[in-house]
Amino acid sequence: MEKNLLVSASPHIRDHITTRRIMLDVVIALTPAALSGIYFFGWKAALLIAVCIVSCVVFEYIMVKIRKKPLSIGDCSAIVTGLLLALSLPPGLPVWMAILGCFIAIVVIKQLFGGIGYNFINPALGARVFMIISFAQAMTTWVEPGLDAVSSATPLAIMKQAEAGAVLPDMSDMLLGNIGGCIGETSVIALLIGAVWLLARTVITWHIPVFYLGSVALLTWMLGGEGVFNGNPLLHLVTGGLLLGAVYMATDYTTTPMTKKGSIIFAIGCGVVTSVIRLYGALPEGVSFAILFMNLLVPLIDRYTIPKNFGGAIKK
Amino acid sequence: MLRKKTFKQGATLPHIKNTAQDQTILMPAPKTIVVPMLQHIGAPCEPTVNKGDHVKVGQVIGDTDKYVSAPIHSGVSGKVVKMDIILTYAGNNVPVMIIESDGENEVYEGVRPPKIGNLDEFVKAIRASGLVGLGGAGFPTHVKLNLPNEANIDTLIVNAVECEPYITSDNREALEHTRHVVRGMQIIGEYLKIPNIIIGVEDNKPESIEILSQAVKGTKIKVQPLITRYPQGAEKMLISALTGRKVPSGGLPSDVGTIVLNITTVSFISKYLETGMPLVKRRVTVDGTAVKNPGNVEVVLGTTIRELLDFCGGVTEEIKKVIMGGPMMGIANYNIDMPILKQNNAILALGEELGDPPDETPCIRCGRCITRCPMSLMPVYLDLYSRRRDLDQLHKYHIMDCMECGSCTYNCPAKRYLVQSIRMGKTLIKQQPKVKGGK
Ligand code: SF4
Numbered sequence: 001m002e003k004n005l006l007v008s009a010s011p012h013i014r015d016h017i018t019t020r021r022i023m024l025d026v027v028i029a030l031t032p033a034a035l036s037g038i039y040f041f042g043w044k045a046a047l048l049i050a051v052c053i054v055s056c057v058v059f060e061y062i063m064v065k066i067r068k069k070p071l072s073i074g075d076c077s078a079i080v081t082g083l084l085l086a087l088s089l090p091p092g093l094p095v096w097m098a099i100l101g102c103f104i105a106i107v108v109i110k111q112l113f114g115g116i117g118y119n120f121i122n123p124a125l126g127a128r129v130f131m132i133i134s135f136a137q138a139m140t141t142w143v144e145p146g147l148d149a150v151s152s153a154t155p156l157a158i159m160k161q162a163e164a165g166a167v168l169p170d171m172s173d174m175l176l177g178n179i180g181g182c183i184g185e186t187s188v189i190a191l192l193i194g195a196v197w198l199l200a201r202t203v204i205t206w207h208i209p210v211f212y213l214g215s216v217a218l219l220t221w222m223l224g225g226e227g228v229f230n231g232n233p234l235l236h237l238v239t240g241g242l243l244l245g246a247v248y249m250a251t252d253y254t255t256t257p258m259t260k261k262g263s264i265i266f267a268i269g270c271g272v273v274t275s276v277i278r279l280y281g282a283l284p285e286g287v288s289f290a291i292l293f294m295n296l297l298v299p300l301i302d303r304y305t306i307p308k309n310f311g312g313a314i315k316k
Numbered sequence: 317m318l319r320k321k322t323f324k325q326g327a328t329l330p331h332i333k334n335t336a337q338d339q340t341i342l343m344p345a346p347k348t349i350v351v352p353m354l355q356h357i358g359a360p361c362e363p364t365v366n367k368g369d370h371v372k373v374g375q376v377i378g379d380t381d382k383y384v385s386a387p388i389h390s391g392v393s394g395k396v397v398k399m400d401i402i403l404t405y406a407g408n409n410v411p412v413m414i415i416e417s418d419g420e421n422e423v424y425e426g427v428r429p430p431k432i433g434n435l436d437e438f439v440k441a442i443r444a445s446g447l448v449g450l451g452g453a454g455f456p457t458h459v460k461l462n463l464p465n466e467a468n469i470d471t472l473i474v475n476a477v478e479c480e481p482y483i484t485s486d487n488r489e490a491l492e493h494t495r496h497v498v499r500g501m502q503i504i505g506e507y508l509k510i511p512n513i514i515i516g517v518e519d520n521k522p523e524s525i526e527i528l529s530q531a532v533k534g535t536k537i538k539v540q541p542l543i544t545r546y547p548q549g550a551e552k553m554l555i556s557a558l559t560g561r562k563v564p565s566g567g568l569p570s571d572v573g574t575i576v577l578n579i580t581t582v583s584f585i586s587k588y589l590e591t592g593m594p595l596v597k598r599r600v601t602v603d604g605t606a607v608k609n610p611g612n613v614e615v616v617l618g619t620t621i622r623e624l625l626d627f628c629g630g631v632t633e634e635i636k637k638v639i640m641g642g643p644m645m646g647i648a649n650y651n652i653d654m655p656i657l658k659q660n661n662a663i664l665a666l667g668e669e670l671g672d673p674p675d676e677t678p679c680i681r682c683g684r685c686i687t688r689c690p691m692s693l694m695p696v697y698l699d700l701y702s703r704r705r706d707l708d709q710l711h712k713y714h715i716m717d718c719m720e721c722g723s724c725t726y727n728c729p730a731k732r733y734l735v736q737s738i739r740m741g742k743t744l745i746k747q748q749p750k751v752k753g754g755k
């Protein structure tokens with residue numbers, strides 16, 4: 001007699017892709033941005049990144065133990081949340097605030113709603129917005145890159161308030177990341193390298209970033225300056241964490257629509273809300289709020305973008 | 317060469333066509349054959365011979381007067397030694413006839429080329445041959461050919477796609493029996509008065525494309541290369557790839573003026589009209605990591621998997637899983653003493669390397685299942701609502717359109733058992749008394 005044969009349902013082969021591999025790819029993609037943040041902002045940035053990753057993983061561990069769920073640390077999603085949150089914090093933020101942010105992200109937003117796949121807003125973004133509201137001062141205290149932490153203003157704030165004497169930094173500094181801002185949002189080049197990685201590994205498709213950035217560019221160009229079609233879309237594209245948001249946060253699977261069509265609607269929505277906040281709102285920067293707002297509309301978008309089944313009758 | 321075509325969505329799979337170059341080997345008839353009375357979709361057959369009777373090769377041993385069914389013939393000459401019941405891999409108890417061969421392989425007197433004058437006789441002859449879809453579906457061919465009068469068929473599609481990994485038996489048919497493939501198409505085209513004939517082949521079989529293109533020169537048959545993509549061999553996908561037409565949900569190929577037949581099925585028709593020998597043998601691809609000498613083997617139907625594997629040099633390691641058919645839609649067998657059936661195009665014996673079925677983790681809403689589903693469904697919701705037993709939602713998301721191709725499950729990073737729960741959902745719906753008419 002041979003050993004019992006394994007009987008299981010088809011298909012009998014699976015692709016190699018796993019949740020863990022996807023998350024690790026995101027971590028890899030964010031590494032250039034993290035490194036450039038550390039390079040420009042120094043050890044404080046490194047400390048914040050480390051603290052956020054560790055506390056997210058620890059919170060995740062504690063929560064799955066409490067909820068008696070299978071251990072999900074291995075899927076690496078907590079690392080992604082920690083890293084993303086750190087990269088969207090100002091480099092000078094006190095450590096305890098960062099830990100509180102991680103608590104909000106993992107415990108409140110992610111685990112209390114059921115863990116990976118069940119949260120309805122992006123944990124890192126949700127935590128960031130919570131912190132902007134709670135610690136308005138600390139969250140908007142920017143430092144000039146370099147060792148002497150001179151407080152400075154972000155390019156968007158400069159544009160908005162036209163602070164006396166403040167001038168916009170060079171475009172080349174903005175591309176490299178040599179400007180004031182959050183740890184991971186300033187270096188456009190580093191973020192683009194990561195974006196290419198995500199696209200090449202098919203973790204994301206081009207739809208959301210392109211439609212998001214495109215709609216912001218269009219709107220800020222049309223309405224951003226004196227009269228129409230006189231704005232400076234390029235400046236808007238490279239600042240204020242737009243790239244970080246469009247490539248890494250608006251593409252989060254769980255909190256965005258699942259269909260192509262839905263994704264495009266979502267991305268354009270993000271673009272519109274971001275532009276409106278930037279051009280007319282009180283806040284200098286609208287990416288976090290825009291994505292968060294659109295996160296909330298995802299169930300609605302999903303409901304109205306059910307694909308037509310193959311050979312199905314056209315119904316409304 | 318013609319511009320390659322394909323259908324929308326679907327999955328990219330490894331090809332693993334190890335046996336594509338392996339000439340078919342004939343396996344001698346085994347000592348005993350085990351012949352189930354149900355080897356097709358439709359009504360099972362009743363035995364037409366009794367225990368103790370002597371039968372010959374090609375003799376009818378099971379038949380029924382139900383229309384959607386196909387008679388069953390003996391593949392050996394010898395004595396019916398036992399009537400039994402087996403539990404098939406599909407989960408139903410089916411009567412089987414066990415025939416002990418006398419080693420003579422004497423051909424039954426009734427085996428002679430059928431006389432055919434018109435379409436009606438053609439369809440009758442096909443039924444008598446016991447032919448079913450040899451590509452894996454097992455649907456009685458005469459039923460497909462017997463079109464209602466109002467059906468306006470303008471295209472005969474021959475399916476040489478063979479989109480499942482490993483399997484190469486149709487490929488070998490194209491290469492080894494090219495003449496019969498072409499002749500079969502012409503015969504069907506003539507009797508059914510179908511103006512267009514297209515044979516679709518995926519571009520991972522360049523030899524087949526080449527040989528067939530040569531062979532159809534001077535006929536109206538068109539050989540259409542297709543970009544390799546799973547599940548292109550599914551009828552609806554193939555029709556869409558070749559003609560751009562979409563079979564309506566719940567409909568049949570004839571609704572869009574087409575009829576789809578597998579290449580080996582077509583070739584068999586030509587052979588049968590020449591010799592009159594009914595379907596008692598077929599080519600099976602034997603492959604998988606546990607098989608010593610993988611290859612394409614022509615076996616007498618009713619040969620057990622065990623004998624077939626022995627013929628292929630036995631196994632090199634303990635078998636972990638035996639699949640009848642391809643790795644995407646084939647069925648795992650619980651026992652290697654099961655016989656080869658008419659529709660079995662492959663036997664895959666997989667060893668340790670296969671690994672265990674993956675653990676399921678929560679859905680991360682990545683949408684991959686949706687962008688891969690050839691039927692444009694939302695497998696993620698079908699999974700959710702099947703598990704919740706929410707039949708209304710299942711109808712809303714068109715669960716009955718799912719053809720269980722497995723593209724969604726294959727690509728799911730969370731390793732959800734989507735097809736499995738969709739099957740459960742379908743079963744729930746079928747058990748439900750029909751309240752609102754269909755769909
Ligand atoms: S839902 Fe059905 S038809 Fe669609 S990919 Fe999954 S198994 Fe195939």
Ligand code: SF4
Nearest residue numbers: 679680682683685728
């Ligand atoms: S592929 Fe899997 S993880 Fe992705 S949406 Fe579908 S079921 Fe969820």
